[in-house]
Amino acid sequence: MKKLLVTGGLGFIGSYFVDMALKRGYxxxxxxxxxxxxRTDVDFHERDNYEFIEEDIATMSHIPPGVDYVVNFxxxxxVDNSIHANEAFYNSNIGGVYNILELIRAKDETDRPILFHISTDEVYGTAHAGSFTEEDKLLPSNPYSATKAAAEQLIFGWRHTHGIKAIICRSCNNYGFGQYPEKLLAKTIEFLLNGKKMTVHGDGTYLREWIYAEDNCEGLLTVLEKGEEGQVYNVSSGEEHSVIDAVKMIVAEMGMTEEEALVHxxxxxxxxxxxxxxxxxxxALGWAPKTTLKEYIPTYIELYKKKLGL
Ligand SMILES: NC(=O)c1ccc[n+]([C@@H]2O[C@H](COP(=O)([O-])OP(=O)(O)OC[C@H]3O[C@@H](n4cnc5c(N)ncnc54)[C@H](O)[C@@H]3O)[C@@H](O)[C@H]2O)c1
Incomplete structure (x- = not known):
């Protein structure tokens, strides 16, 4: 049984990943x-192949023996939080990765896990035309994506100099139940269900690629199992919608008008x-996303209604 040390496994995407990895026998x-x-609503704490450690990756002092991969979520x-105060981003997103790299480096070479690092499509910055490939330059535009790009640079440096083994995945915008309702789609559903208008930055015409968290995690596990050490993989859906169009899909499903639901x-x-x-x-490793945002929205709303007792 392969052993994974997953960091941030109670977070939105991490919780989908932990659940999937446990079911696959990791x-x-x-x-x-x-x-x-x-998240406080996950149901995997009692599984036999699972243990939990409450710790900060920036200050944790060791990686247990026999770990095959550190999967860093x-x-x-x-992003909004990173614009107002960046210290926590610096500490966790850069300091945490630095600490993980140093903890791997401190281990005997026979017991060094591979660092499987979760990054973001935001590290490339704006795609004015076409789509970025893994070979393109990192040009982050906001404090959050700058810390994610910085973490990647640390990984490249430690790999080249110290022989730390690593794989990096850059995922696009995830959606799904369990996301903290500060993020666009979860916030839209919670606000509207609570009778509040959703706020949209500017005219909302900026484009994002959207992926269901379960599809993303299947992609990540495919890369972990079949990908090549030392490589970077983009994990995305190709399903592109502007922010305003994605929000409008939810508004329409709730039977509301834009005037009733949104404020710019x-x-x-x-x-x-x-x-x-x-x-x-x-x-090319044999993975493809299965769900589209439009298909998932009715379930998305139902799950949040249940959560809010509506
Ligand atoms: N949400 C997205 O759409 C998206 C897209 C691409 C990449 N990513 C990346 O995926 C990863 C997970 O994103 P998410 O949306 O699930 O995040 P999240 O904010 O929902 O969860 C983050 C989790 O990490 C934990 N955490 C934060 N700092 C920590 C630290 N220093 N030590 C230990 N635990 C810590 C939190 O307690 C939380 O459980 C992040 O690395 C993010 O950059 C997210």
Whole structure:
């Protein structure tokens, strides 16, 4: 049984990943600091092949023996927060990765796990035309994506100099039940169900690629199982919608008008106009996303209604 040390496994995407990995028979040690974004409703704590350690990746002092992969999801992940105060982003997203690299380096070479690092399509910055491939330059535009790009640079440096083994995956925008309702779609559903208007930055015409968290995690596990050490993989859906169109899909499903549901607020500084990545490298490993946003929205709303007792 392969042993994974998953960090941030109580977070939105991490919790889908832990659940999937446990079901596939991996042994999972979940290290999570339990920030505000950690889920309290997961049901995998009692599984036999699972243990939990409440710890900060930036200060943890060792990696247990026999770990095959450190799968690093742990991060501060909300762009808006990074614009107002960046210290936690610096500490977790850069300091945490630095600490993990040093902990791997300190281990005997025969017991060094591979670092499987979860990054973001945001590290490329705006895709003015076409889609970024893994060979393209990193040009992050906001404080969050800058910390994610910095972490990748540390990994490249430690790999080249110290022989640390690593794989990096850059995922696009995830959606699904369990996401902390600061993120666009979860926030839209919760606001509207609570009778509040949803706020949209600017005119909302900036484009994002959307992927269901379960599809993303299947992609990540495919790369972990079949991908090549030392490589970077984009993990995305090719399903591109502007922010306003994605929000409008929810508004329409709830039977509301735009006037009833939405209010526009000033755009946020550093807003990228479009994210788009080419994920043919990951798809060549035999993976493809199965769900579309439009198909998932009715379930999405029902799950949040249940959560809110409506
Ligand atoms: N959400 C997205 O759409 C998206 C897209 C691409 C990449 N990513 C990346 O995927 C990863 C997970 O994103 P998410 O949306 O699930 O995040 P999240 O904010 O929902 O969860 C983050 C989890 O990490 C934990 N954590 C934070 N700092 C920690 C630390 N220093 N030590 C230990 N645990 C810590 C939190 O308690 C939480 O459980 C992040 O690295 C993010 O950059 C997210």
């Amino acid at each position: 042994y999972v040690i979940n290290v999570d600091k339990m920030t505000y974004a950690a 742990a991060a501060e992940s909300h 607020i000033p755009n946020r500084p550093g807003q990228d106009l479009r994210y788009s990545v080419d994920c043919s490298k990951a798809r």
